[in-house]
Amino acid sequence: MASRLISEMGLPKSIANVFAARSIKTAKDALSLTEFDLMELADMGLAEVTSALAHISERVSPPYQTALSLLEQRIQNEQLAGHLPTGLKGLDEALFGGIPFGVITELVGPAGIGKTQFCLKLSLLASLPTRHGGLDAQVIYIDVESKFSSKRLIEIGAQSFPEIFYTRGMAQEMAGRILVLRPASLAEFTESLQQIKLLLLERRVKLLVIDSMAALTSGEFEHGASKINPLGWHISFLKIPIVVTNQVRSQSSDDTWRYNFQVGTRHRDLEDTSKYDSQLIAALGIHWAHAVTIRLILETISGERFIKVAKSPMSPALAFPFSITSSGISLLNDDGIEVVGQEISTIHCDGDYLIIKLDPQMPQ
Numbered sequence: 001m002a003s004r005l006i007s008e009m010g011l012p013k014s015i016a017n018v019f020a021a022r023s024i025k026t027a028k029d030a031l032s033l034t035e036f037d038l039m040e041l042a043d044m045g046l047a048e049v050t051s052a053l054a055h056i057s058e059r060v061s062p063p064y065q066t067a068l069s070l071l072e073q074r075i076q077n078e079q080l081a082g083h084l085p086t087g088l089k090g091l092d093e094a095l096f097g098g099i100p101f102g103v104i105t106e107l108v109g110p111a112g113i114g115k116t117q118f119c120l121k122l123s124l125l126a127s128l129p130t131r132h133g134g135l136d137a138q139v140i141y142i143d144v145e146s147k148f149s150s151k152r153l154i155e156i157g158a159q160s161f162p163e164i165f166y167t168r169g170m171a172q173e174m175a176g177r178i179l180v181l182r183p184a185s186l187a188e189f190t191e192s193l194q195q196i197k198l199l200l201l202e203r204r205v206k207l208l209v210i211d212s213m214a215a216l217t218s219g220e221f222e223h224g225a226s227k228i229n230p231l232g233w234h235i236s237f238l239k240i241p242i243v244v245t246n247q248v249r250s251q252s253s254d255d256t257w258r259y260n261f262q263v264g265t266r267h268r269d270l271e272d273t274s275k276y277d278s279q280l281i282a283a284l285g286i287h288w289a290h291a292v293t294i295r296l297i298l299e300t301i302s303g304e305r306f307i308k309v310a311k312s313p314m315s316p317a318l319a320f321p322f323s324i325t326s327s328g329i330s331l332l333n334d335d336g337i338e339v340v341g342q343e344i345s346t347i348h349c350d351g352d353y354l355i356i357k358l359d360p361q362m363p364q
């Protein structure tokens with residue numbers, strides 16, 4: 001930096017010429033002199049010398065950013081990265097715009113609570129034309145348990161956006177944007193990641209749904225959870241919203257995995273919480289839990305369904321009551337109910353509940 005030539009620094013030509021004539025050629029030459037030395041040597045006034053030195057100093061000092069410019073940059077990056085609005089106003093507000101791009105959002109909850117219904121709605125929203133609030137994009141839907149229903153998708157679309165779905169050819173066009181893959185194993189899915197990467201480049205994919213991650217990885221736990229980590233690592237490279245569904249399960253004494261809330265004996269199991277709490281984890285384990293940036297818990301309390309923002313770097317811990325109708329998932333209240341203490345790591349299902357170890361730091 002100090003050896004940079006003054007002639008290349010954009011000083012007024014008259015001053016640059018005087019400096020050159022006095023053999024003041026580099027930044028070091030000029031900055032090693034005091035202002036008075038320079039005034040004498042170049043036969044210039046104080047104002048001219050001060051301004052020339054300030055100009056040279058600015059050109060040779062290392063680049064810097066102010067806190068303000070860093071903040072502005074961050075806001076701009078976030079806006080560029082964007083969000084996929086869920087269409088659930090209160091939840092979108094809590095998530096600062098919806099499901100964020102470039103991170104993994106997990107939907108956790110018992111069977112039948114509405115995780116797939118949520119994913120269908122998100123898929124529709126991503127494929128919707130931008131003038132109707134969508135992303136006008138393609139969706140990759142990993143349907144591991146064959147629960148994806150194109151009939152239900154069209155029903156939700158026709159009920160929620162009748163003006164679009166009753167326009168000739170629009171239902172077909174939007175359904176055609178949702179690419180459904182049915183990998184039989186984690187290995188098959190990992191292989192198809194390459195194909196997904198190609199699709200990302202070739203088409204305008206702006207949502208990846210994996211329904212369900214637990215089913216995709218079933219059997220992997222027998223060999224340890226190690227394979228799940230590279231998967232999280234792989235998909236976190238995709239700079240699009242990644243939504244995965246997950247269930248909660250416990251490990252019984254015979255080492256077999258069993259989903260809670262799906263078995264008749266669940267209440268008995270939960271009575272002895274000291275025995276079971278230590279074994280209850282989000283399906284896929286603690287390593288996967290860390291790969292997830294946003295976690296939404298879907299649960300039922302006294303027959304009412306709630307969606308809870310259980311993990312988010314920025315959002316408040318809020319729960320929103322919701323219902324599922326022919327038009328899909330919708331909130332009953334946009335204000336949200338504040339969730340305090342351990343409730344945030346608890347999944348309710350009617351009378352039963354699980355305290356889950358989603359994060360080691362969480363108070364249990």
Ligand SMILES: Nc1ncnc2c1ncn2[C@@H]1O[C@H](COP(=O)(O)OP(=O)(O)OP(=O)(O)O)[C@@H](O)[C@H]1O
Nearest residue numbers: 110111112113114115116117118147247324325326
């Ligand atoms: N046409 C419809 N009208 C109203 N509600 C519906 C309709 N279709 C589905 N549902 C609701 O959605 C629920 C099923 O939700 P969903 O399939 O999303 O569950 P899930 O959480 O994905 O379960 P799993 O973990 O077993 O896949 C049903 O119990 C029902 O309440």
